[in-house]
Amino acid sequence: MNAAKSNKSFSFLTCISISISILSHLSSATDTLSLGQFLSGNQTLVSKGGNFELGFFSPGNNSSNYYIGIWYKNIPTRDIIWVANRETPVSNPSTTELKISQDGQLVLFNQSKLPVWSSNSTRSISSDAKLAVLLDSGNLVLKNVSNSSASIWQSFDHPTDTWMPGAWLGVNKVTGEFQSMTSWKTPKDPAPGPYTERMDPDGSNQYVFLYNNSEVYWRSGLWNGQYFGAVPGTREKTAIMLSFVDGEVWKYATYTITVPSMIARFVIDSSGQGKTWLWLNSSQQWQQIFTMPLSPCDVPSLCGAFAVCDQKSSSLCSCYTGFQPASPPAWNSGDWVSGCVRRTHLQCSSNISNGGEQDGFLEMQNVKLPSNPQSLxxxxAEECKLACQNNCSCTAYAYDTTCSIWQGDLRSLQQLYDGDAAAGSTLHLRLAASDLPSSRRSHKWVLAVILSAVAALVLIFFAVLGVIWMLQRQKRGKISMHVEGPLLRFAYVDLQHITKNFSEKLGGGGFGSVFKGTMPDSTIIAVKKLEGVRQGEKQFRAEVSTLGSIQHINLLRLRGFCCEGVNRLLVYDYMPGGSLDCYLSPNSEVLDWRTRYQIILGIARGIAYLHEKCRECIIHCDIKPGNILLDAEFCAKVADFGMAKLLGRDFSRVLTTMRGTVGYLAPEWISGLPITPKVDLYSFGMMLLELVSGQRNSSHSKSKTFFPSWAAQQVMEGDIMSLLDDRLDGQADMEELMRVCRVACWCIQESELDRPSMGQVVLILEGVLDVNTPPIPKMLQLLMQEDHQPELHFYNHLRTIKDEEQSENCQNSVVKSQNDT
Structure with a gap:
């Protein structure tokens, strides 16, 4: 009987112990951590609305370090917005506990039950301060149970590398305490890196980026009551609204999102640049919309020690002459922070008498000098050189009316080019004699070899020239020997030779970059390097051969292609008139109405041929001014047709990139409906409105509302002259203008069933068919309403960014065309 009582007592105690253990763990779905509970292993907190999640994470696939962090719950990529123990990772989350201590602090204990991180709140903590809540804003708040509206500590007060909407960044004017954001050390290491954002330490109302908390390399510009001068997107009302508060205690900035469904964040990343990201539901990826500073080379020590940053180089960072990467694996993966080391140790002047060779100096021209020089x-100039040469710790000098020398590591060296805003200087880099490109060593055997070789070189000089000439002829002959149907098949090395190793870039877009080249017979061509092609070689050749057989006066002629390994290139005729994009800005060349109408008619005929005259209907899918090229006689050529066939599944991803073709996408792309040739009609209609007005829709000065909506209203009311480019002074055929405007409005109807076919459009433009007054599209009517203005402002803001980039490309194209002429 006693044994039975003992067993019952043991069972009762066991149940109590198990119950306590269960209660100390979190439930599967909660946003709250209370006293007596702890979080470990795979357990997480999820905000009440399901926007954010808090738990353990490991930043790399092969990393054994774990951290407590907060990330977006409903986004497929795990993007961390806050990290608790970024300096003290743990190795085993299953034996690690995050809980509230008895004194009301939020504490992380490692597997040895030692605290590795704490909230360390300095505010007064009452005995009932035992509740931590993850909010839908991404803010982790520690508060009193009895007074849930007052927070004792919150993660928004202690940002890591991310500034979230609703959070703040400022300074306590009473205590002098600064809030700051600090980058991750590397993309896979959340430890604090060298780059920080904070308010200007000198007390001015602006924000600065700091390197090692000392060197300022970017400023936001002073707050003038409405915006920060150097921050894009704060000069006008957009969906991202920035405000500045200067109170008695705190001075800070904060920002909000005016469109509730929009997800945005600002990050100072491990590269030292501040970037604003916007989440695109359509492509399920982040889109970068602002970058500060614009050039990555303006970030101090981006390339590490003894490396030069060259924004025009494909690798961005490269070691100085005489140096090599300190960590080749990291360098090859794009992690340049480890920098470079010397190939050969320097010989100090005092060691020359012992048989060493004197160090020399390599002249590096047109560079932005490293920071922190020592002035002498x-x-x-000669005395400046001797001062460096006689100082064993001197690594470089520069002389320009004054003498500057550098000791130790050289960092932040930037290569400049003619035309850059900053004036370049000349740096003299100290190298071992053996690492100088033209060594001053004068060994007798070198002199003997040179003297004996002179006679032989004279004899074989003409023979070498003859061999080179023959090889060049053979190479040029090879280029035109490979023929597949109507196309030339080029070898990759031939295209490298034709384009001078792809040195002269004509432009670029979502499908790839275009380079200028010259054939052996002096014919100028354009070579497009495709990106994102996943087709096999056989299928790619078959599709290209099909496109090569398509010939029409208003379609850009495909001359040939290259298909070698991962390289996919297309060779086209060169169009000296550039793209139609270059004529859609206030400062561009003015096209008269007759030229514009012939361009419109040519575009329509080219698209109609793709839709209705080919063996298989070809949907262009990306009609926009940038894909309309002009020859010397301003004959329109539709370019990039058939890209959907070549790029396959990747095509929609390229097409819907927000900074690529915003403004021309038919509603079918966004709603996910099946794609038909009518998507080209919608894009064509939007483009007609721009060509008639001579300006971009988003930058049009005639309307305060969405321009296509306003334009459709004018067409319906018969006031078409208000749509005409002011620079034409009303010089246009009224009948032709009426046809174009009505066709444009029929083409941009929301339902594809209401849009005409491209064949009907051609007949209308040719005057064969009549066209009635179209209704205003329902979608455009919706955008004219006041409650949809934030979306409209943000749409126009993104279009403005794209237009500024296109304007710069067009200026470069104009310069190249003038040089060709």
Missing amino acids: IVSG
């Missing part, structure tokens, strides 16, 4: 008072 000397009488000239």
Whole structure:
């Protein structure tokens, strides 16, 4: 009987112990951590609305370090917005606990039950301060149970590398305490990196980026009551609204999102740049919309020690002459922070008498000099050189009316080019004699070899020239020997030779970059390097051969292609008139109405041929001014047709990139409906409105509302002259203008069933068919309403960014065309 009582007592105690253990763990779905509970292993907190999640994460696939962090719950990529123990990772989350201590602090204990991180709130904590809540804003708040509206500590007060909407960044004017954001050390290491954003330490109302908390390399510009001068997107009302508060205690900035469904964040990343990201539901990826500073080379020490940053180089960072990467694996993966080291140790001047060779100096021209030089008072350049040469710790010098020398590691060296805003200087880099490109060593055997070789070189000089000439002829002959049907098949090395190793870029877009080249017979061509092609070689050749057989006066002629390994290139005729994009800005060349109408008619005929005259209907899918090229006689050529066939599944991803073709996408793309040739009609209609007005829709000065909506209203009311480009002074055929405007409005109807076919459009433009007054599209009517203005402002803002980039490309194209002429 006693044994039975003992067993019952043991069972009762066991149940109590198990119950306590269960209660100490979190339930599967909660946003709250209370006293007596802890979070470990795979357990997480999820905000009440399901926007954010808090738990353990590991930043790399092969990393054994774990951190407590907060990330977006409903986004497929795990993007961390806050990290608790970024300096003290743990190795085993299953034996690690995050809980509220008895004194009301939020504490992380490792597997040895030692605290590795704490909230360390300095505010007064009452005995009932035992509740932590993850909010739908991404803010982790520690508060009193009895007074849930007052927070004792919150993660928004202690940002890591991300500034979230509703959070703030400022300074306590009473205590002098600054809030700051600090980058991750590397993309896979959340430890604090060298780059920080905070308010200007000098007390001015602006924000600065700091390197090692000392060197300022970017400023936001002073707050003038409405915006920060150097921050894009704060000069006008957009969906991202920034405000600045200067109170008695705190001075800070904060921002909000005016469109509730929009997801945005600002990050100072491990590269030292501040970037604003916007989540695109259509492509399920983040789109970068602002970057500060614009050039990555303006970030100090981006390339590490003894490396030069060259924005025009494909690799961005490269070691100085005489240096090599300190960590080749990291360098090859794009992690340049480890920098470079010397190939050969320097010989100090005092060691020359012992048989060493004297160090020399390599002249590096047109560079932005490293920071923190030491100034010397000397009488000239030669004395400046001797001062560095006689100082064993001197690694470089520069002389420009004054003498500057550098000791130790050289960082933040930037290569400049003619035309850059900053004036370049000349740096003299100290190298071992053996690493100088033209060594001054004068060994007798070198002199003997040179003297004996002179006679032989004279004899074989003409023979070498003859061999080179023959090889060049053979190479040029090879280029035109490979023929597949109507197309030339080029070898990749031939295209490298034709384009001078792809050195002269004509432009670029979502499908790839275009380079200028010259054939052996002096014919100028354009070579497009495709990106994102996943087709096999056989299928790619078959599709290209099909496109090569398509010939029409208003379609850009495909001359040939290259298909070698991962390289996919297309060779086209060169169009000296550039793209139609270059004529859609206030400062561009003015096209008269007759030229514009012939361009419109040519575009329509080219698209109609693709839709109705080919063996298989070809949907262009990306009709826009940038894909309309002009020859010397301003004959329109539709370019990039058939890209959907070549790019396959990746086509929609390229097409819907927000900074690529915003403004021309038919509603079918966004709603996910099946794609038909009518998507080209919608894009064509939007383009007609721009060509008639001579301006971009988003930058049009005639309307305060969405321009296509306003334009459709004018067409319906018969006031078509208000749509005409002011620079034409009303010089246009009224009948032709009426046809174009009505066709444009029929083409941009929301339902594809209401849009005409491209064949009907051609007949209308040719005057064969009549066209009635169209209704205003329902979608455009919706955008004219006041409650949809934030979406409209943000749409126009993104279009403005794209237009500014296109304007710069067009200016470069104009310069190249003038040089060709």
